[in-house]
Amino acid sequence: MRTVNPEQHARKxxxxxxxxxxxxxxxxxxxxxxxxICRRAGIGSGTLFHYFPTKNALFHALFADDLATNTEACRRALADRDPASGLDSLVAHLVSELGDPLVPGLxxxxxLQVNRDPKFAALMAADERQTLTTLTALLDRMAEDGADLPFPPARVARxxxxxIDSLFLSAMEEDFDPESHLRELRRITAWLTGRA
Amino acid sequence: MRTVNPEQHARKxxxxxxxxxxxxxxxxxxxxxxxxICRRAGIGSGTLFHYFPTKNALFHALFADDLATNTEACRRALADRDPASGLDSLVAHLVSELGDPLVPGLxxxxxLQVNRDPKFAALMAADERQTLTTLTALLDRMAEDGADLPFPPARVARxxxxxIDSLFLSAMEEDFDPESHLRELRRITAWLTGRA
DNA sequence: GTCTATATTCAGATAGAC
DNA sequence: GTCTATCTGAATATAGAC
Structure with missing residues (x-):
């Protein structure tokens, strides 16, 4: 009998x-x-629906996979003894996908999908909440350590x-230069987090 | 012979x-x-295609109408004797549509349309360029007047x-508070424009 | 109303593991 | 050799631009 090969399944x-x-x-x-999608993947349509029940589920899976890496990045940031360095690492992670040309379109x-698919909206909201909660916790600790925030921690977090979200919009522009953008982002973040 | 009534035509x-x-x-x-769209407007499909040749043209018109008001706002900002106040008025205009719940979806x-319809992309690019050019010109004058910008004028403009674009993303969130957001935006803008 | 496009289904064909 | 994971692509049904 032929058995399922998890590795091959995951690859496909x-x-x-x-x-x-x-x-x-x-x-x-x-x-x-x-x-x-099938043409690009070099498969028949039947195969697609063997792996994903609907087109929407396919879109859903694209983002669900990403959420796990975000959770991990939040966990690591919170574990950092120095909240400022934890915040820097979290920001670096959030920005890490900037180079991917697919990101703005996605x-x-x-x-758009958030307005239409409540399950998808819940997925995105959970991700957002997780990021904001983590940022706020880090900023709280920084404020306790004496950082001079321009707004309350939760607002700075937002x-x-x-x-960072707006950076992904800028990434669509033809003359986008990740290098200087990231340098400037660090400067703005430093001011927002009381490290001007 | 029945003649067209331009006013009625514009209203419809x-x-x-x-x-x-x-x-x-x-x-x-x-x-x-x-x-x-026809159902919502209470018209037959024939009527729709009498006013707009295709669905894309309809979408196109939605944004083209807006571009004119932007041009006017840029003109007014540049005419202001005080570049800082011109900048404030332009920012106020750019932010003025924040209350409209349709804006994030649009x-x-x-x-998405920018990746697919080159004519639409050109329209958006022209709008963007106009805004950036105006902001840069105002910031140039502010720098001459001694403002201490954290980056070169063109970068600050960007x-x-x-x-501001990111504000429109935030406007989707459930607990969005335009009041405090705008207050904070002014503070951030002040810092970016050397008026901290 | 016409005509095209397309998500999803299904009835098999293929082939690897035992 | 058998059993089943994996894959195929034509068929269906529905929707939607014009």
Whole structure:
């Protein structure tokens, strides 16, 4: 009897997700066709629906996989003895996907999906909450250590998160320069976190 | 012979655009159906396609109308004798649509459309360029007047624009408070423009 | 109303593990 | 050799632009 090979299954699943990411980033959830995803992945349509029950589930999986790495980054940041250095590492992680050219398109697709798929909205909200809670906890500790925050910790946390999000919008521009953007982001974050 | 009544034509056109905005914001360009737009506007599909040749043209018109008001706001900001006050008025204008609940959805739809419709991309790029050029010119004058900018004027301009964009992302959150957000935005902008 | 596009299904074909 | 994971692609049904 033939048995299931988990490693092979995972590899193919990842390959399908990668093809799907390209299509979704380019055309959004409604604009992307399962046929195009299959063509790009080099599989028949039956195979796609063997791995994922619907097109929406495919989109969902794309983001769920990412949430796990975020959780881990938050855990590590909180474990850091120095809250400022924990915050820096968390910001670095949040920014780490900036180089991926698919990210702006996927972000736009996700924004639309939040209004339409409540389960997807819950996934995104949980991710957001986790990031904000972690940032706030770190900023609380920094404030206790005497940092001079321009706003209360929870509000600073929100601004840090917002400004990072806005970077992903900027990443769409033709003359985007990650190098100087990141340098400037660190300067702005330093001011926001009372380390000007 | 029956002649066209330009005023009535404009009124109906605006009504169609308003219905379309709701649908596009909720479902994106591909997810929105012309049938739903017609239903919402209380017109037949024939009428819709009398006013706009295609669904894409309808989406296009939604943004083109806005661009004119932006041009005017830029003109006024540059005409201000005091560059700092001109900058404040331009920022106020850019932020003025924050209360509109449709804006986040429309922004997401627009981001996706930029990857797909080159004409639409050109429209958005022109708008962006206009805003950045104006901000940069104002910041140049402020720097000449002795303002202590943290980065070169063109970079500060980009950050101001990015941070305003990020406000529109925040506006999607459930506990969004325009009041404190705007107050904090002014504080951040003040720092970025050398008026800390 | 017409005509095209497309998500999903299904009835098998293929082939690896025992 | 058998059993089942894996895959295929035509068929269906529905929706939606115009």
């Amino acid at each position: 699943r990842a390959a399908i997700l990668e093809s799907a990411a390209v299509e979704f980033a380019e055309k959004g959830v409604d604009g992307a066709s399962t046929a195009a 972000a736009a697709a996700a924004m 601004w840090v998160a917002s400004i | 056109r605006a009504a169609i655009l308003e219905s379309a905005a709701v649908e596009f914001a909720e479902k994106g360009v591909d997810g929105a159906s012309t049938a739903a 922004a997401a739809a627009a981001m 950050w101001v624009a990015s941070i």
